Amino acid sequence: MHFKLNIKETLAVLLAQEDTDGDKKITKEDQGPKKLKLQSDDGKEYIVKGTYHLSNLLQELALEKKKGKKVAEISLDQIEEPPTDRISRMIRDYFWDDLTRTIDRKGIQRILEDEKATDKTQRIYVPVDDKKGINYYKELTKELPQLQVITLPQNITPEYVRSINDKPGILALKLKKNKGVPFVVPGGRFNEMYGWDSYFEGIGLLLDGRIDLAKAMVDNFCYQVKHYGKILNANRSYYLTRTQPPFLTSFIREVYEAEGGTDHAWLSSTLEMAIKEYKNVWMVSGKRLTKNELNRYLAEGIGIPPETEDGHFDEVLKTYARKYELSLQEFTRSYTSGEINDDDLDRYFIHDRSLRESGHDTSWRLDGVCANLNCVDLNSLLFKYETDIAYLIETYFDDKFVSSKGKKYKSEYWQDLAFSRKARMNEYMWSKKHDSFFDYDIKYKKKTKFESASNFYPLWARLCSKEQAEKMVKTLFETLKQKGGISGTSKKMMEDRDPSLPQRQWDYPNGWAPHQMIIWKGLLNYGFKEEARELIYRWLWTITKNAVDYNGTIPEKYDVVACTHKVYAEYGNVGTEFDYITTSGFGWMNASYQYGLSLLAKKDRNNLNKLMDPDQLFN
Structure with a gap:
């Protein structure tokens, strides 16, 4: 059964009757009669019944209107499409494309008009060693005079990042043949590429046959490692000293194998970037690598994280305002400008930035302590890096990988790293009493005993024994x-x-x-x-x-x-x-x-x- 419907008229009737709360949606909160009579092409009457079918009709009319049509041809199958089919189809056919962005002539306007450009100036920051990018964006200013192109310094310090907090902007990503390499943003109001979001989005993209887009996102990650030194929390100026949970090797492996394992040059270049990230971001002693040779999140930065909403830290700052006998407003201004230095508050914001680096922003598990924790999730992810790199070298490089600088790696080296990490995690994090892994507090030298979904990452990383897994699953379902x-x-x-x-x-x-x-x-x-x-x-x-x-x-x-x-x-x-x-x-x-x-x-x-x-x- 098919219907030819005047879009404007049908929408007016449908909304007037069913959208009783006026939010331009039809939901179970609306008090309408939940039925609408339509006439099919062959003159038969049909009554659309219920919230779900009526909202499907509304959606189909909206899609046709968006195409510029005045008359919509809609089938009964579309109105009564089973929910799982419809949701999956919408994701595959509409959602991924709507979430895709590029930082080039075609896509930059949407990105630069983002609400995060708080002073309304449109800025793009470009790495000093990306000469092609600098030239491309400067050429673009001839068409977009409101665009300001800023070249980043070679050495990006927390002091530099603080100096540009009042000049927020987007960070450049990879260009290929004068076109921005595309990426998927988390949601419709976002315009930047986020770290761990991108890996999980990639899983969906691969299932939906969008290998090209998933591969492009890996390429953008590798650009970030090459030019910013890390995979960024997101490509915004205030994230320059902050990374995200490491998923690059999983992403590389899944994309390469989904594509059929044919682009060996791509695998070689991306694997080199993953090794670089592993060594330079995670394995620098005294930074994100602690004395017990396990890892922590540790985001550098000075002052209040600028991306937070006004008032987010008021309860914390009020305590310090009272300490200095200042109003909240005056203390916040003085601390932000550097007129007041307070070591305790500085430490709090190191923990807060580290918490945001973990992706879990925010959780009481990490609040005020994050930089002191060897986290189960992080160390499981790095164990997966080690085993992934070993697998890729053994499987696709005849057990000998040579970097562009001549550094040679064999799978055994990475297997040994994984074995050592597993042993240390069992020593510091596994609780026989609670049948669970827990974050380890390096300051107080004890497990936190905090019950969290992040404690079960070892199952994903294949880190735990079968006996541990059996106990963990029982704990998971109980807690x-x-x-x-x-x-x-x-x-x-x-x-x-x-x-x-x-x-x-x-x-x-x-x-x-x-x-x-x-x-x-x-x-x-x-x-x-x-x-x-x-x-x-x-x-x-x-x-x-x-x-x-x-x-x-x-x-x-x-x-x-x-x-x-x-x-x-x-x-x-x-x-x-x-x-x-x-x-x-x-x-x-x-x-x-x-x-x-x-x-x-x-x-x-x-x-x-x-x-x-x-x-x-x-x-």
Whole structure:
């Protein structure tokens, strides 16, 4: 059955009748009659019923309107498309393209008009050793006179970064044949390439056949390592001294093998950059490498992180304002300008920047202590680097890799590094009493005992023994499993805290896509197929139910206890604000949906389409 509908008229009737709260969406919150009569091409009447089908009709009309059409030709199959098919199709056909950016003549205007350019000046910072980039962007100023091109110094120090805090701008990425190498941003309001987001987005891109785009993102990572010395938190000026969780070797390996393992020159050049990042970012003694030869997050910087919203640190700063007998405003100004120096507050902001470097911004697990912790997640990721590099050298380089500078590596060298790290993690982080790995506090020389999803990264990295894995899975289900998936931290960790403290977005009751994806893969690595199936279903059910009830909404995160996208902690929930239809979703949330569907059997997908409650299936 097909319908030819006047878009303007049908939208007006549909919204007037069904969008009772006026938010340009049709959701379960609306109080309309939840039915609309249409006439098909052959003159038959059909009644569209229910929130989901009506919102699908709204979305299809919006898509056709966006194409400039006045009449929409819509099939009944589109209106009644099963939820999992529709969500997956929207991600594949619309979301990835809408989230793609380039920093070149074609794409730079959108990026430079970003709200983060607080003083309204459009700046791009370019590495001093990227001569082609400098010339390209300076030539571009002839067309865009409002664009300011700034060449970065050879030595980028925290002092330099502080000096440009009031001159924020985008950082250049790779150009190829005078075109920006594309990348995917986390969500529609973002215009920069974020570190670990990009790896998880890459998983979804590869599943959707977008190898070209995933490969381009690896190329941009390698550009960052070459020219900025690290994979950046994101390519913004205030992130120049801050990296992100290391996923480059996983990204390289998955892209190379998805492409068929034919571009050996690409593999060689990217592997060299991964080794450079490993050595220069993570293995410098006294920095991110601690005395026990395990690693920590340690982001350099001076003063208050400038990307935070006004008032974010007020409760912390008020304490110091009282100490100096100043108003909050006067103390903040004096501290920011450098007129007041306070070692304790400086240390707090080192921990805060390090917390943001970890990607978990923010969590009570890391607040005020991050730079003192050998984190389970970080050391698992670096173990994966070591085993990945060993595998790539042995498999694709006949067990001898020679860098462009003549440095020779054999797989045994990297296997030995991994073996040593595994031993140290078992010594410092494994708790037989709690059947779990925990972060290790180097200051107090003890495990933190903080129950977090990050404690289960060793399953993903294949670091733990079979016996450990069996115990960890039991602990995982006892402490973190919720109705809608895995929570970032356990309920017990929140109950043990002062109830007057603010809620952190990476903590209970919230769940995040990267944690789910890491844990699913970890469970499958050790043969826990039914446990993985349950957690995948619970997460996808939460996404599907919210999309069905809320006009296709695919947000940044969920409350996995209440199974809702209505999360108000800290920075809100990106991906919930749109008119008529979302064409972006949220990057790693999109990827988690595609990845989860690829792992579920048809029976479970059918149950998702029926919105079968997970507790009825698994309890």
